[in-house]
Amino acid sequence: AQKVTQAQTEISVVEKEDVTLDCVYETRDTTYYLFWYKQPPSGELVFLIRRNSFDEQNEISGRYSWNFQKSTSSFNFTITASQVVDSAVYFCALSEAGKKYGNKLVFGAGTILRVKS
Amino acid sequence: KAGVTQTPRYLIKTRGQQVTLSCSPISGHRSVSWYQQTPGQGLQFLFEYFSETQRNKGNFPGRFSGRQFSNSRSEMNVSTLELGDSALYLCASSWKGTGMDEQYFGPGTRLTVT
Numbered sequence: 001a002q003k004v005t006q007a008q009t010e011i012s013v014v015e016k017e018d019v020t021l022d023c024v025y026e027t028r029d030t031t032y033y034l035f036w037y038k039q040p041p042s043g044e045l046v047f048l049i050r051r052n053s054f055d056e057q058n059e060i061s062g063r064y065s066w067n068f069q070k071s072t073s074s075f076n077f078t079i080t081a082s083q084v085v086d087s088a089v090y091f092c093a094l095s096e097a098g099k100k101y102g103n104k105l106v107f108g109a110g111t112i113l114r115v116k117s
Numbered sequence: 118k119a120g121v122t123q124t125p126r127y128l129i130k131t132r133g134q135q136v137t138l139s140c141s142p143i144s145g146h147r148s149v150s151w152y153q154q155t156p157g158q159g160l161q162f163l164f165e166y167f168s169e170t171q172r173n174k175g176n177f178p179g180r181f182s183g184r185q186f187s188n189s190r191s192e193m194n195v196s197t198l199e200l201g202d203s204a205l206y207l208c209a210s211s212w213k214g215t216g217m218d219e220q221y222f223g224p225g226t227r228l229t230v231t
Contacts, residue, residue, distance in 0.1 A: 033217045043205060045222035052217060091160065095216040103150050103214045104173045107160040 002027045004094050006108035013082050014116050020078045021111050023092030029053075032096055034068065034075045035105065039089040048090075051075065082115045089113070119143065121210050121223035129229045135196040138226045140208030142189050146221070148214025149191040151183060154205040154225070163206075166191055167214045195228075203230045 003026040013019045025034065036048040049061065051068050058067050067076045079086055089112050093105040122141045130136050142149050151163040162175040166185035183193040189210075195202055205225045211218035 035219075037222075042224065043207075043227075044224045045207065045209070045220075047219045047221070050217070050219060103148050103165050103167075103209070103211055103216060103218055103220060104162050104175070105150070105152075105160075105209075105220065106162070107152075109159050 002106045004092050004108035006111050008111045010112040012114045016081050018080050019082050021090050023075045025073050025094050029096050035093040036077045037091045084115050084117050087115045121221050123208050123223040123226050127227050130198050134198050137194045140191045142210030146210035146212050148211045150209045151193050152207045198230045200230050
């Protein structure tokens with residue numbers, strides 16, 4: 001069975017600090033995809049990043065970066081120089097690959113990020 | 118491009134009633150997924166439709182059902198409502214529905230059961 005764990009329930013930082021959100025996953029599949037979504041107070045989930053299980057290269061996109069390590073089953077997400085607008089709930093999610101599985105995302109419990117000015 | 122729309126946005130129902138929620142995906146998207154979000158259980162997958170066929174179903178009782186129309190619009194129905202069905206119901210659409218897709222979520226329908 002697939003499982004995603006986000007151990008950090010809530011994180012508070014001051015604007016301009018860097019913040020890392022942790023995510024640990026479990027799956028028996030060899031091909032899978034990992035995602036980070038953001039849910040602002042409006043409620044709509046917004047896609048941030050995606051990584052497939054064959055690509056462990058870590059990347060930076062603007063103020064976002066991620067660290068994917070298959071050896072520890074972790075997919076951590078970092079926001080550099082946080083801003084008040086980054087305040088939201090962040091979800092890590094896992095999906096299997098292939099059309100027969102369809103689009104089923106298994107979400108972690110979410111981490112509430114509060115950025116104070 | 119218009120985003121995913123869900124109607125109604127808010128709904129109040131009484132225990133025992135039934136409810137139908139609607140989701141219009143982004144134009145061209147053929148996969149529609151439904152999720153339930155509650156404070157206790159978090160975000161849980163309900164079911165996914167692709168080209169009018171249900172391909173995957175989460176662990177929910179048979180009171181929860183859905184369908185997809187030829188224009189990819191989807192509806193979900195909950196019969197015999199229980200207090201525990203109070204939740205934010207989110208719909209998401211994607212193009213291919215292969216699991217690697219970026220899913221686009223709607224604003225949700227907040228259902229309150231009294």
